[in-house]
Amino acid sequence: MALRAGVAGGVLSTIAVAGSANAATAAEPVTETIEMPTLTATLTSKAALSAEATQQAADAYQYRAEQQSAAEKAVKDAKKAHKAAEKKAEAAAKKKAEERAAAERAARSAERTDLSGVQTAAATSSSTGSSASAPSQDVPAPASGSVASVISFLQAQVGDAYVMGGTGPNSWDCSGLVQAAFKQVGVDLPRTSQEQSTAGTQVGTSNLQVGDILYWGGQGSAYHTGVYIGDGKYLDAANPSKGVVIQDLSGYPADGAVRVL
Known part of the structure; x- marks a missing residue:
């Protein structure tokens, strides 16, 4: 009985060891052929998405920078045009004022001459006692x-x-x-x-x-x-x-x- 038990135990141990070895051998290809390729594909996909997002961000930043630059240029151009228009208007107003002042001086000079003539005529008429040539009122x-x-x-x-x-x-x-x-x-x-x-x-x-x-x-x-x-x-x-x-x-x-x- 002891001999039988020993033989049986040996046989069972051999079977157990063989089964373990077969199980280990069968599991190893699964680890190599399924898990590693899946991990590599995931990493590659994430890297591609990250690169695309970075490029999009760079493009958006460049677009905003170009828009800001264009807006600043438009503001500068508008300020230059406004200053030029102001200078032109000031020059025109100054010229008009000078022309008006010159015309007024000329008119006043002529009016003073006319008024002086009237005063002289009135004084002459009064001194000679002649009323026929005197104006309608004394000045x-x-x-x-x-x-x-x-x-x-x-x-x-x-x-x-x-x-x-x-x-x-x-x-x-x-x-x-x-x-x-x-x-x-x-x-x-x-x-x-x-x-x-x-x-x-x-x-x-x-x-x-x-x-x-x-x-x-x-x-x-x-x-x-x-x-x-x-x-x-x-x-x-x-x-x-x-x-x-x-x-x-x-x-x-x-x-x-x-x-x-």
Whole structure:
């Protein structure tokens, strides 16, 4: 029995060892032919995806950089064009202002000459006692020529626009024009019509002289002013539709007048 048991044990051990060897031999090809190729394919796929994503990111960055560069260039070009346009507009405005100033100087020179002739004629007529050749009104001729300068300035503004609150040089309201005219000869008038109607000496509208300030409304509450220029006419910044004009006093009689020269 012992012998049989030993033989049987030996046989079983041999079978077990052979079975283990066969199992190990059978498992080895599976590890070599299935697991390794699958791992290699996965790594290759991940590497390809990573490379593609990197290229896409690089392309996107380059596109944004190109867009930014183009935008910056467009901004610079626009700034250059804007500066050029500003310089051109400034040059045109300067040229226009110079031309206007030259025209005004020429007009004032001519007006001073005409007014001087009228004053000379009036003085000559008065000294000879002849009234036939005298103008319809005496034109006062102060030694300083203040009245002539005021009237010359006012006539040079005829045709300018009326703008409420305007004080020149190309647009005026009534009191702004009167104030600017007398400032030419060193007379500082108040700014508003109400205040100008109380400046200087009150004179009757039937005893007007060239250079008197006319006002409409009450003394101290006037709503409009102008300047008497002789021959029954006055000059004023009338309203937005007329602008600066010469008008007949008979068509719009003043309520009062003050004399500052």
